[in-house]
Amino acid sequence: MLLTRRMDFSASYRDASGATTGHNYELEVTISGRIDPETGMVVDLKELKELMEREIEARFDHRSLSEDTPYFRDRAPTPETFAELIFSLLDAALPKGSLHRIRLSPTRELTVEVTR
């Protein structure tokens, strides 16, 4: 069973030309797991929501990826590198192997998908 939770957040960054710009990001996080026969749920959605708020929203929402986070000092904040970073942060915070996929959409025209 796959379970997907989506969220929005907004962040800015400095692009390759040195200009500062920003996006409303849409993030879909997909967990894979068995249905717990006791609860009928794969994961507690409230816990997943809080984990996403802690790991993603608290780090990036209304922040500058370039100025306010340590992750883009030696690599460019592209949609692809940001998506890989989000995957690794969530993968480290979730039970081992349960993260199935993330989809990050910096704009409605573009989605980056990261799987294991």
Next chain:
Amino acid sequence: MIRVIQRYDFSAAHVLARRDWDDERNRTVYGKCANPAGHGHNYCAEVTVEGELDPRSGRLLPEGRLDEIVARRVLGELDGRFLNRDVSIFETAVPTAENIARHIWDTLVGEVAPARLVGVRLIETRNNSVEYLGSEVPA
């Protein structure tokens, strides 16, 4: 291989609670979804089938076949209902999105020949969805 994905909207009420647990335990596990009076969702079920095209009709299934099956077997059972009270399987199973998706899979899996059922995705809200692929191990 070719796949067809069809979307079906329905609305239903549910309560996330086990009858063998008291209210306090249900509130702890299911939060506000445990409200005994129930709450509702506009659900969307995405049904994916795959198979070989019929060379004469150029279709995976005869036109309208899946619509007819889903209307009769799924929407007829779930649309406009209080799932816990009106749908027999949910008198015992908690009608979580996960269990509803699996129930729709179980309902349809033997009904779509000569196509094969690939997955049932159930979108419960803008933020929450589940997808059942017929086993507990994702493809």
